[in-house]
Amino acid sequence: MTLTGLSSKDIEELRRKYGTNKLTQLEGESLWQKLLNGFRDPMIMILLVALVVQLVLFAMGQAEWFEPVGIFVAIIIANGVAAYSENSQEHKANALKEEAEALERAKVVRDSCLQEIPVDDVVQGDIVYLQAGDKIPADGLMIEGRVQIDQSALNGETEEADKFPPAQDNDSYDINDLLNNYYVYRGTIVCAGEGYFTTKVTGDRTLFGKMSLEVQEKQRETPLQVKLGKLAHQISTFGYVGAIAIIAGILAKTFFSGVWPEDILGWGRLIIDAVTVAVTIIVCAVPEGLPMLTSILLSLQSLKMAKDNxxxxxxxxxxxxxxxxxxxxxxxxxxxEGKLSVVELALGDGSHYTDVKSFSRKAIRYFTVGAGVNNGATYSQGNIVGGNSTDRALLKMLADNQLVDEIDKTRLETSVPFDSERKVSSITYWMDPEDSRYFLKGAPEQVLGLCHYYIDKDGVERDFGDKTADEVLNGYINKQASRSMRLLAVAMGSNPDSDHLTLIGLISIRDNVxxxxxxxxxxxxxxxxxxxxxxxxxxxxxxxxxxxxxxxxxxxxxxxxxxxxxxxxxxxxxxxxxxxxxxxxxxxxxxxxxxxxxxxxxxxxxxxxxxxxxxxxxxxxxxxxxxxxxxxxxxxxxxxxxxxxxxxxxxxxILYGRTMFKSIRKFLIFQLTVNVAAVLTCFIGPLLGENVVLTVIQLLLINLAMDTLAAIAYGSEPALAEYMKDKPIPRQENIVTGGMMTEVIIGALYITIICLGILFIEPIRAWFGSTDGVYLKSAVFATFMMAITFNGFNARTEHLNPFEHLGRNTNFILVMLGIFVMQFVFVTFGGEALSVESLSLNSWLVCAGLAFGVIPVDVLRKAMKKAA
CATH class of the missing domain: 3.40.50.1000 (HAD superfamily/HAD-like)
Structure with missing residues (x-):
């Protein structure tokens, strides 16, 4: 057949009519779009509301400038880290994709000449030339030659499909059936043979293209998004209820104390002070470090996972x-493994081996000629080129046994390649100048019935007697079939017309687990x-x-x-x-x-x-x-x-994902303990006679320090093998469980009691040797920060030992030491700005002792839980 292909004029007309062969690229979100979408996160939305309230209070002169700025910075960091991390990962993936696409070429016949062009330039009607190793650039009909196609990209299977032109123009076939013999598909690969096909559809209209467009459907919310949505609602409710309770507490205390404001301005000042504290509590109730934590976790774990492929x-x-x-x-x-491998070799006497090392040189030579010379693949410079998957598996077996150098195709007299109808390939080969042999390789049902003799491992020819190889080896064949083995028989004879062949061996091939x-x-x-x-x-x-x-x-x-x-x-x-x-x-x-x-x-x-x-x-x-x-x-x-x-x-x-979820829960135990303790302390304090136990600035410093630094600490938690023993967390399960809330409440109650005890319990007050209000409130501030820091160790693990695996998270140690140093600086040098006084060494030791008590309290809780 003489193939002229399309002319330059035809190409432009067809391109205008049917379009190009370029696939529609899925447009990802830009970094800016990711940033904007991040503001829809439930936690971020609550923080945005809190930011607006703080800006209003600042405008009224009821808040310091750094209060709204602190919330704004937390929002930007939390949202920015997540958006940047995802954007950088997508850029890496897209760069790899573009690099691969730039190398793809197709060989087409145009103006009677064979040309190599970019795959995107192929048009409907082009005649494409196919050789082993080519990736098919479009869907079309075979018009000349014969090829074996690896269609695993479309159907997931390793077995090649045989493709050739229809015998008659009106031969029917179903293009939706990938196993039809006439139609080839974009994205599949030629394994053997050569031929030509004419493109029928290109670009998005190919089967490959249609499937690629389907992937643009929107996904449902992730389990964590569902859980965080619920948590955001619960936390906002807690914050609002806590704020209303604090306002009510301050007003109730004023009412029952009998010391009322003297005029409307006094009442206004009292209400504004109460509202300011309440708004601060709302801000403190929101763990703004949580979005930041998830971003840090995703980024850190992504980097670790890249090292694990x-x-x-x-x-x-x-x-x-x-x-x-x-x-x-x-x-x-x-x-x-995704590729065929030789698993076992069986001889006519029923013995079977994993390799040929125990065979004699004579038997090895028969195998080498029968499976290596009678083979469509070629071994070149350490690589196996061409051939179908079965031939490549046989050649790899010989290469693994250092036998490829013994494959001598110069002695080949005739060769008949594998035919899907005959299911065999054959050669005539000169074993030596005086000895020409016929070798047959193919399906056992086509070969074994002709075999009346066999070669043993010493290379000696034996007689099957009055049976054929098929009858003798039937049990073995059935056993291998039950193991999903693909069997191949190799035999030899004196000439192609002989019906009394000698079985060299049965080869079991499989895609191994x-x-x-x-x-x-x-x-x-x-x-x-x-x-x-x-x-x-x-x-x-x-x-x-x-x-x-x-x-x-x-x-x-x-x-x-x-x-x-x-x-x-x-x-x-x-x-x-x-x-x-x-x-x-x-x-x-x-x-x-x-x-x-x-x-x-x-x-x-x-x-x-x-x-x-x-x-x-x-x-x-x-x-x-x-x-x-x-x-x-x-x-x-x-x-x-x-x-x-x-x-x-x-x-x-899965392990890294579970580690991330565990880290989020650890952070929430830590942070919610801070929030509940702050709300309880600020609510109960006014009822006991002290309007301001922790000032607005102190609360914000606690919140910002604990949120941001704790996110870094818990974001570095190690992936423990024990997490793979847990059951999956149900999609609808709350991220905060009943057990977590018990830990939070017990820890928060202890912290609240020791802090209020410094102010209102005389024996504890006496330990500080001073009754000055500012001094004692400074001790409360120091004790509060140290207690929640020590509680961070409790939140790290569900086991009794709060310090286990601590050496695997140096960031945690550094962060906790940093918080201790920070709170010392706050109390020692904060002065009027933080409403504190410097504490004596004795007072620091008392604060540390009270604060450290949160650890044995939680160890006792864990022991009781374990005993129950």
């Missing part, structure tokens, strides 16, 4: 990973994550892999095919979902449906994938794990990219 593309995906309760995992390349994946799946299951393997493989193969990987353990575990899944209603699937372990022969629509159903049951859903077919499900899942070797569309749809395609890296992402 995990790239966090969408920053919220990390915290969601820690809450995953069900994970739909691809098989190929994630649970398995990753050794580390078995341990990682077990770890995920121990962490309460249900792992479901979703694969395009047949049911028997999928079940064999699932058993070896530890997914199927008992008769209650359910395996469904795509057809069986299709027959069931959503409600029926919901009923069996907890026991579902494998879905075989899966279609892209199956994955999306499973994600939707699991989310309706309020699971936090994870999905892994590498192909374009996985992109819609990756996008819909709460967190999508795209494989580093996968398509750009899958990576674009995913939240996290697993650079080494390893299931164990997914477990690391």
């Amino acid at each position: 995990v790239l966090v593309r969408k920053i919220n995906g990390l915290e969601t990973a820690g809450s995953i309760s069900i994970l739909f995992s691809d098989k190929t390349g994630t649970i398995t 990753r050794k580390e994946a078995v341990e990682a799946i077990s770890a995920a299951q121990s962490a309460g994550v249900q792992v479901v393997m979703v694969t395009g493989d047949r049911k028997e193969t999928a079940m064999a892999i699932a058993r070896e990987a530890g997914l199927i353990r008992n008769d209650q575990d359910i395996v469904l095919t795509s057809d069986e899944l299709k027959e069931k209603t959503d409600e029926e699937i919901k009923a069996i979902l907890p026991d579902l372990r494998v879905v075989s022969r899966a279609l892209p629509t199956d994955k999306s449906r499973l994600v939707k159903i699991a989310q309706e049951l309020d699971y936090v859903v994870g999905m892994t994938g590498d192909g374009v077919n996985d992109a819609p499900a990756l996008k819909k899942a709460d967190v999508g794990f795209a494989m580093g070797s996968g398509t750009e569309v899958a990576k674009e749809a995913g939240d996290i990219t697993i650079l080494d395609d390893n299931f164990s890296s997914i477990c690391k992402a």
Whole structure:
């Protein structure tokens, strides 16, 4: 066939009519948009309200300038860190993508000449030339030649599809069936052969393009966003109720004391003072360090994860990973290695081996010729080039056994390549100048029936007797099939017409289960994550892999095919979902449906994938794990990219996500204890006769110091293996649990009692040797800050020892030491600005002793809880 291709005039006309081959790029948010959207965070919104109130008070002369400035700085830092971190991660991912796209080229016939052009310049109607290793640039119909195509990018399967021109122009085929023999698809790769196809559709209209557009759907809120939304409502309610209570307390104390303001101005001053303290309490009730903490955590954990081959593309995906309760995992390349490998060699006497090292030189030579010379792949400079996946696996086996140097194709007389109809390939080869042999390699059902002899490991020819190899080895073949092995028979004879061949051996080939994946799946299951393997493989193969990987353990575990899944209603699937372990022969629509159903049951859903077919499900899942070797569309749809395609890296992402969530809860215990203690102290103090126990400036200093510095301290908490023994946190569960509130209340009550005791309990007052009000309030301020600092150690762990693993978080030690130094400076040098006096050494020791008591109080609480 003479191929002339398109002319320059045709190209421009077709481009105007059908468009270019460029895929629509998903437009991400700019840094500015991320900053603006960050202000919708529930915590940030409360702080914005508090900022407005402080600005009004400042305008009225009732607040210092640094009070609204402090809140404003906290808002900018918290929002800015998160936006910048996510933006920088996206830039890294986009840079890698653009670099890869710039290298993609296509070979087309135009004006009767073969030209190489950028993939984006291909137009509908172009004739594209295909060779082994080429990535197909558009969808189209084969018109000449024959190729084997790796379509795993679209269907997830490693087995190549045979593509050739239809015999007649009117031969029918279904372009939606990727296994049809005539149509090729963008994004797939040529493994062997060569040929030409004419492009039928380009760009977004290709199957690859359509799937890439589907990933633009909006995702639902992450579990942490849901929890923080609830917490924001609870904290704002607490703050408002606390503020009203303080106003009421101050007014009630004034009323019952009998010392009333003398005029309206006096009443006005009293009300303004009460409102000022109340507003300060509202600000103190909001842990403004929480948005900052989440930002710091996401940034720090993202950097740590990059070292573990995990790239966090969408920053919220990390915290969601820690809450995953069900994970739909691809098989190929994630649970398995993603490439075929020779697992076992069997001889005609039933013996089997993992390699050829124990064979004689003669037997090894037969294997080398039968599997290495009769092979479409080539070994060159340490790399295996060309051939189909089976041939590459055979050549790798020979390379691993240092036998590639013995592959001598100069003695090759004739060669007939593999044919999908005959299911065999064959050669005629000169073993020596006087000995020409015929070698056959292919499907056992085509080869074994012809074999009446076999070679033993010493290279000696043996007789099967009155049986054929097929009959003798039938049991072994069935056993290997149950292990999802792909079997290949290698035989030889005197000539191509002989029907009495000698079996060289049976070769078992399989996409092996990753050794580390078995341990990682077990770890995920121990962490309460249900792992479901979703694969395009047949049911028997999928079940064999699932058993070896530890997914199927008992008769209650359910395996469904795509057809069986299709027959069931959503409600029926919901009923069996907890026991579902494998879905075989899966279609892209199956994955999306499973994600939707699991989310309706309020699971936090994870999905892994590498192909374009996985992109819609990756996008819909709460967190999508795209494989580093996968398509750009899958990576674009995913939240996290697993650079080494390893299931164990997914477990690391889950661990880091859980560490982050644990750190947030630790911070909340710490911060809420501060807030509750401040509210209680400022509420009860006026009722006992002291209008101002902690001044507005003191409260703001406590709040800003504790919020910002504690965010850094808890943001550096180590990832502990014990977190993987916990069960996933339900999506709707409150971020603050009953147990956490008990710890907060006990700690806050202790701090409130010792602080008010300094002012109102005579034996405690006596320890300070002074009855001066300012001096005692200075001691209250110092004690309050030290007590909440010591309580920071309590919040770090649920175990009895509050100092465990402290050496793994040097930031925590530095921050706590910094707070101690800071509060000493505040009290010693604050003077009138902070309403304090310098304390004596004895007073400092008393304050420290009272404050340290919060640690044994909490240890006692933990011991009682553990005993119960």
